């Protein structure tokens with residue numbers, strides 16, 4: 001080989017090694033999001049990460065091998081007393097690879113996938129660990145069973161109205177940001193919790209929090225949790241964002257027939273639905289398509305109920321501040337697609353507006369917003385409580401019997417059943433007497 005070619009080949013080698021060096025994966029940090037049924041580990045990485053995930057036994061360990069990678073700083077350890085694992089160790093392998101070893105307390109099923117950069121984060125590798133040990137898994141999965149047992153033991157008591165409260169986003173998906181860095185997932189969770197307290201204090205009503213902490217739940221799963229809890233209503237709580245920081249106010253949405261009814265709504269629908277992509281889930285799958293067609297068919301009755309609740313909530317929001325839209329909006333939000341559960345989505349305020357960001361962070365204002373939603377819900381169920389509920393059977397309406405009136409006539413007059421009138425008044429027969437005061441249940 002001539003001297004000239006030697007120089008060329010050295011140059012080529014240098015370039016190749018420089019390129020390889022430039023492409024070496026950098027693993028920066030690690031976050032943990034603990035959900036009732038799984039824990040999500042998220043590695044911040046410099047690009048799509050070639051990796052292998054496998055389990056080792058005795059003692060139980062999870063191994064994540066990053067190919068041609070280096071660690072930039074020590075990884076965060078799992079939260080103290082975590083149900084799944086004790087600690088995380090790292091080591092260099094073959095002088096160029098990185099091995100991460102997770103010491104496990106219990107058997108897990110791992111699932112890994114990559115996430116592309118978002119507004120908040122860059123490239124990420126996600127490792128979801130699903131626990132096989134029932135004790136460490138979902139509290140929310142147990143809740144509906146508890147509810148069933150309660151219903152069984154107090155069979156003759158009218159049931160509670162169940163309101164599923166869905167705090168938007170969570171975990172790796174922070175939602176929208178305020179100019180001061182306030183995260184939507186955080187403030188909507190605070191409002192949701194305050195709403196739950198109000199609902200649980202109201203006789204005849206019970207709240208079920210769909211998300212019980214800072215973790216992400218797939219949109220479809222949120223609907224499933226509401227259904228499992230036998231919810232009478234699904235309320236999803238969000239905060240808006242827009243490019244123009246002056247835009248402000250609340251909006252209330254129900255599901256649209258065909259996509260969105262306005263430019264903003266369309267933009268929003270895209271924005272909120274994008275959450276599933278953030279969570280790394282494939283939206284386009286055939287079963288989903290079929291399911292959504294079937295849902296559309298059976299949704300008509302639910303739609304009217306949703307519109308009514310939304311109207312009531314909107315009315316109460318008007319009393320505490322600006323509305324962004326003073327009519328109920330429609331959009332194709334995935335979480336509103338339950339065919340049999342009236343569902344609304346409340347955009348409480350614009351987090352992108354500095355004034356509203358401040359309000360969203362204020363506990364006092366959060367309470368006001370929770371109260372507006374609460375009053376709207378109570379207003380709706382005052383008129384439309386399901387027949388078998390405590391709420392329906394304990395209305396404030398009274399009727400004094402005049403001459404010639406019969407129980408069946410009164411039932412007809414108020415549009416309720418004779419059976420329910422007898423039930424709330426503890427009547428043994430159909431006999432009524434003049435001057436008798438009857439409680440009239442809600443129809």
Ligand SMILES: [Zn+2]
Nearest residue numbers: 168175238239
């Ligand atoms: Zn949102």
